[in-house]
Amino acid sequence: MVVSLLFQLPEGPTVAVSGEEARYPVRRIFCVGRNYAAHARELGNAVDREAPIWFTKAPAALCHAPARIPYPPGTQDCHYEMELVVAIGGTGFRVAPEAAMDLVYGYACGIDLTRRDLQNAAKAKGYPWDTGKDFENAAVIAAITPAAAFGAPAAQRISLAKNGAVKQDAPLDEMIWSIPELIADLSRLYHLAPGDLIYTGTPAGVGPIAAGDRLEGHVEGLEPLVLDIAPAE
Numbered sequence: 218m219v220v221s222l223l224f225q226l227p228e229g230p231t232v233a234v235s236g237e238e239a240r241y242p243v244r245r246i247f248c249v250g251r252n253y254a255a256h257a258r259e260l261g262n263a264v265d266r267e268a269p270i271w272f273t274k275a276p277a278a279l280c281h282a283p284a285r286i287p288y289p290p291g292t293q294d295c296h297y298e299m300e301l302v303v304a305i306g307g308t309g310f311r312v313a314p315e316a317a318m319d320l321v322y323g324y325a326c327g328i329d330l331t332r333r334d335l336q337n338a339a340k341a342k343g344y345p346w347d348t349g350k351d352f353e354n355a356a357v358i359a360a361i362t363p364a365a366a367f368g369a370p371a372a373q374r375i376s377l378a379k380n381g382a383v384k385q386d387a388p389l390d391e392m393i394w395s396i397p398e399l400i401a402d403l404s405r406l407y408h409l410a411p412g413d414l415i416y417t418g419t420p421a422g423v424g425p426i427a428a429g430d431r432l433e434g435h436v437e438g439l440e441p442l443v444l445d446i447a448p449a450e
């Protein structure tokens with residue numbers, strides 16, 4: 218049956234894969250909050266292992282680095298959060314941590330851009346975080362490296378420099394919830410499938426961005442991320 222549409226939507230976002238001609242199509246974007254103890258503390262939050270704190274961004278929020286983006290609208294305090302992104306390549310529901318790594322296609326450098334002022338206002342009132350977290354260009358990602366080429370996440374360093382000055386720098390094994398634990402927990406809530414991205418939380422050192430800034434994110438073994446901030450539209 219031919220379905221007729223009132224209008225055409227843009228094609229969904231895709232991410233480049235290093236060493237591959239084919240691109241990785243994005244289906245959903247999951248993010249976890251407070252996954253490094255020192256970052257939870259710097260935002261004044263308790264550090265616990267009760268359960269990972271999940272939120273989502275729409276695929277329309279994806280921004281493929283390298284990129285130059287306008288300073289986001291509606292905020293006076295937009296922050297960078299450098300994160301390891303896991304790209305899911307298999308299907309799984311109620312997966313055990315021991316089997317979770319079988320779902321991983323690859324990894325990428327990412328930035329969870331956050332309108333901190335909006336997030337904090339929402340937090341204070343017990344409202345949803347959506348406008349603080351899910352906005353255009355808020356899910357920044359660099360090219361994906363297949364897991365086979367990267368190996369397993371362990372003590373590789375994750376870091377971010379702003380205008381050449383290092384602001385965030387930590388080993389990946391400082392995560393409160395490990396990658397297999399995150400995948401297992403998320404799979405209790407969703408049927409995970411290829412195209413699902415997971416932003417795995419940021420280490421300490423988050424801070425504001427401004428027009429004219431250049432952000433450079435690194436995870437040892439992955440394609441670096443470069444993001445330039447242009448004046449607001």
Ligand code: MN
Pocket residue numbers: 248249250298300329416418419
């Ligand atoms: Mn984050």
